[in-house]
Amino acid sequence: MSPAGAPTSGAPPLLEVRGLGKRFGGLQAVRDLSFDMARGEVLGLIGPNGAGKTTVFHLLSGFLAPDGGDVRFDGRSLAGLKPHAICRLGLARTFQIVRPFPHLSVRENVRVGALARRPQMAEARRRAEAVIDQVGLGAKAGHPAAGLTLSERKRLELARALATEPTLLLLDEVMAGLNPTEIEAIVTLVRGIHASGISILLIEHNMRAVMSLSHRIVVLSFGEKIVEGPPAAVANHPRVIEAYLGEEYVHAPAR
Amino acid sequence: MKWLVAAAIALLLALPLWLNSYAVTVFIFIFFYAFLGQAWNIVGGYAGQLSAGHAAFVGIGAYASALLSAQAGLTPWIGMLVGGVLAAVLGTVVGYLGFRFGLRGFYFVLLTVAFAEVCRIVALNTDAVGGALGFYITFTGNPRQFQFQDNRAYYYVALGLMLAATGIVAAIERRRFGAYLIAIREDEQACEALGVNTFRYKMLAMVVSSFLTGVGGTFYAFYLFSLQPNSVFGIPLSVEIVIRPIVGGAGTVLGPILGSFILSPLAEASRIYFGQGSWSGAHLIAYGLLLIAVVLFLPQGAYPALRRLWVKAGPR
Secondary structure (H helix, E strand, O other): OOOOOOOOOOOOOOOEEEEEEEOOOOOOEEEEEEEEEOOEEEEEEEEOOOOOOHHHHHOOOOOOOOEEEEEEOOOOOOOOOOOOHHHHOEEEEOOOOOOOOOEEHHHHHHOOOOOOOOOOOHHHHHHHHHHHHHOOOHHHHOEEHHHHHHHHHHHHHHHHHHHHHOOEEEOOOOOOOOHHHHHHHHHHHHHHHHHHEEEEEEEOHHHHHHHOOOOOEEEOOOOEEEEOOOOHHHHHHHHHHHHHHHHHOOOOOOO | HHHHHHHHHHHHHHHHHHHOOOHHHHHHHHHHHHHHHHHHHHHHHHHHOOOOOOOHHHHHHHHHHHHHHHHHHHHHHHHHHHHHHHHHHHHHHHHHHHOOOOOOOHHHHHHHHHHHHHHHHHHHOOHHOOOOHHHHHHHOOHHHHHOOOOHHHHHHHHHHHHHHHHHHHHHHHHOOHHHHHHHHHHHHHHHOOOOHHHHHHEEEHHHHHHHHHHHHHHHHHHHHHHEEEEOOOOOOHHHHHHHHHHHOOEEEEOOHHHHHHHHHHHEEEEEEOOOOOHOOOOHHHHHHHHHHHHHHHOOOOOHHHHHHHHHHHHOO
């Protein structure tokens, strides 16, 4: 199944990443990374564990400062901006390790996100209710977040980010740890979010899901972009197979 | 709930009709410490930034209004606002240092204690404010000078302070400011990701909290008529301020009041029974035991536990 709603071409990119780099001591986590995202696009960011995907998210969302390079969002440089300021520009993220406010109810959790654009509590609450229904947590709205299952927590994480009304949503492994049925439901949900006009940058290990959701895919290995292109081309690319399985498998005869 | 609150306020307003002078004094302490606890509650309870040096703000407010009254003839009714503003300035400095440089948990506790101790030592060594001898206010009994012949006047002033602070906290809780503070207490990083300027809101909480606490300093000064650096800036006063909201329920509107109704009479009773000679300070043992009990059995404080019982008891 191919992703719907092809991105607008010719318009200036929504996200421009140029020469981004980040070093932790002796580890070059991200090296000279550049890519563009068009408005309306779903871009998959994949790569083996430790390739630097989450570091890229931290750099884009302002949780880490890059050593070099620049990120432009909607034509504006994000250099030096704090995470809350970046969120208010319309770039929201989820965390790979979900971090709900444990003592607050689902409704209160999502309301914190909604307050970013709707400072009146009543209005924020209405927005929160709508988002909670959208992600399918309606039945749990009054429950404390601490009591949710992993699958529900992932939805809550998504709902909170969505409540801030972003134009670009960064999703960090929202399907990790879920069973196939739950993954199917999240894929449908992400498709719906995209259909509502939100561009999505997706880190995901579930290949079926990334391939079916993304217009294009960027592959990272050891902090560097090794391949970029449409899903079908990326999946069969020798450098991608090498990165995931090791060099000897690239030329191995198919059995 | 509205009717319950109205009834409680009416009861407290009428209470001095039946109380003897000593009982009025006990209630003054209950209200005053509930007020200080409520002021602390904003930054310590809601925002979860554990200041253990709030005595510094009481001291600044107390000395400011007392000195302005004695030396410049400024009425403490205005002096209390000046004291509040000065306390808020100190609160801004402490908050900036703590929040800008990301001091959390124990480190923030140490920072706030250190600032209060610096204030205490400066006051002890500044002769212009009385130094180690302390600063004494001459009793005139003139209401313009925040002095009253009748103890019941102090009762109403203290009650007014407590109700005002509680009203402010209730208003904060219903607004975005309060929702953000609670979320900051839960997880700061997640807040940032959701567009919350955590630094700004923690600073705001600190400023409001230190301002209110500084206002309380004037009451302290003009109720006790004597300011001793070791008392008004000391760690024991900071503990008194912190312990009531924690026992009653930090981060709840009624927690500091409930905590003060539990602890202030207890402190008063132990002062009576153990106040003299080798038993002085025994109330600290009682505090310690109570705190252990609260942490073990009611980690969120007495008020949330009561509310659960209330809800369990059935539909209202």
